[in-house]
Amino acid sequence: MKRAIILISLTILGVYLLDIFTGIGFGTQHFASGVKDAYLSGSKESLKVSNVVTSIVVNFRGFDTLGEVTVLFLASMALGGILYKKRHDVGARSVLFPSTRIVMSGAKLLFPSIMLLGAYVFIHGHLSPGGGFQGGTIIATGFLLMLITYRNYSVSHHRLSYVESFAGLLFIGIGLAGYFIKDSFLANVLPEGKLNDLFSGGVIGIIYVAVGFKVAAELTGIIYTVLHEKD
Amino acid sequence: MIYLVLTFILLLLMIGAALYAIWQKDLLYAVIASGIISLLLSIVYVILQAPDVALTEAAIGVALTTIIFIIAIRNTVRYEDEHDKKIRKKNQLKSAEE
8 A cells, every 4th residue: 555655656756757858949049038138238338247146046036045144044053953962062072082182283273264255255255266255155164174073162152143143134234225215125235336446346255254154153153063962 | 189188088997996996996006096086086177177166076085085085984894895704703602602
């Protein structure tokens, strides 16, 4: 009975997928028309952003990015709720072995440069490849290096939650400012500036800095919770 | 042309690393191999002119996923057979009790 149900549902899924995939038409030019020209020309001419991906992610599809950030926040919150049992008891048991002196010195040497790279990636999100998510992940990787190298290295959960909340509120605040000034959520309220300038693209730079801080705080919190799990 | 050849080499290496990760009984090596898949995939993304995706893949796929798997291995067992052995031992004990 169970098998029959599984087979029937798989057949239904297969029929739907077949329908979708035969409709795509591989090899044909189905991107010839549509919204892509508006994106490609609009990001350079009206928004003055040289990285088209960033302009789509943060400006044209900014609401989706807000949802993405929310998903990440919910994931980190759920993980913390499951694994983080006792508060205010920091660094009770690390799951890792103690590391050698070479690793310790190397980590100390690498940590500031990783931070700098992450900050560069999310500050220059509208000029060069990368952006808030990538920069935040790089910063979290730096904290991960310190956490797995030094067993008693600890980050303050309070500070992380403050950074995260402030960054999230900044994102929503910018969106609401766009709503009140220009009648559309996440509309560009700041001047666009010049192409290839650091202060260009209006609100994109600020939003990506906020997203970078938020992602970095969330991922660092996740790693810290997983590393210092108690039984 | 050279990029096409390079892409094919990278894809073959990725398939090799994936097969290694499946067949390897030492789970730590398997996790490192799956990290290598992500590393090679990020190079493929750069060749396909998607540097944004490549950055994400390099940071998340290589560093974060690998370390979370390593933490999981540290908390459980390192070798694939170990788990089976433990279960077998438990079953033997049970049958001996009976």
